[in-house]
Structure formats: structure tokens, C-alpha cells
Amino acid sequence: MTTTRFSPVVVRELDRRITEALERSAARSTALRADAGQALDQLDVSDALDDEASDTAVALHIEAIALAVSNDHGTAELDAARHRLHSQSYGSCEACEAPIVLARLRTLPETRWCLRCSQSIEVQGRRLTPLAT
Numbered sequence: 001m002t003t004t005r006f007s008p009v010v011v012r013e014l015d016r017r018i019t020e021a022l023e024r025s026a027a028r029s030t031a032l033r034a035d036a037g038q039a040l041d042q043l044d045v046s047d048a049l050d051d052e053a054s055d056t057a058v059a060l061h062i063e064a065i066a067l068a069v070s071n072d073h074g075t076a077e078l079d080a081a082r083h084r085l086h087s088q089s090y091g092s093c094e095a096c097e098a099p100i101v102l103a104r105l106r107t108l109p110e111t112r113w114c115l116r117c118s119q120s121i122e123v124q125g126r127r128l129t130p131l132a133t
Ligand SMILES: [Zn+2]
Pocket: 093, 094, 095, 096, 097, 098, 113, 114, 115, 116, 117, 118
């Protein structure tokens, strides 16, 4: 793996950005799971089978759970980014191995790809799978 090109000051800054993003993610996870629970609380079990309010509650519950799962994925990506940051493998594109510009890492510290590869991956609808090398 590539050795990090960042100074200790920048590594500390990126670590702080990842920590802050993890804190926001944890708060979002708590809020989404609370939303999911509150949606279920709206469910009237006695006439849940054919009731528009119950349908809405179930839909809101499912949406909140889906958002929470997506958020969990983001949390895992942030954890992985912190690991890469401290294992010297951070900041190089996993598809083309080019350095990822610092401005991109500051904005999206969990990113695994340079902007060019990220756009290619998104165009192909494979956001989580790097391009073949
Ligand atoms: Zn790339």
C-alpha cells in the first residue's frame, strides 16, 4: 500500500473531521431509530390490516429503517477511513491509485476514490465497487 503523503498536522485534522462525522452519524442513527419506533407507535394493531394511517405508519417505519441502514453503512465507511488514515494507506484512489486531492478528503473524508473514478463508478451505478484496474 501507498505511504501517506500527509503531514502529522493534516492527519490530525482529517482524524478530527472523521471523528466529527462519526458523531453526526451516531446522532443521526439514534434519531432515525427513534423515528422508526415512533412510526410503529402510531400503528393501531386492532385494525392494522386495512387502515390508511397504519399503512402510512408502516411506510414511515420502513423508510426510517432504510435510512438507518444506509447511515450505518456510512458509519462503517468512516470507521474504515480512520483505520486507513492510521495505517498509512489513506488518500490514494482504490481504483487508479492516484492521490485523492486534499480538498476532496476534507469534504468527504471517507471517500475511497478520486473524483474522476468516483464519477465513473456512479455513472455505472456501482457506487460501492471500485473500477477494475
Ligand atoms: Zn481514481
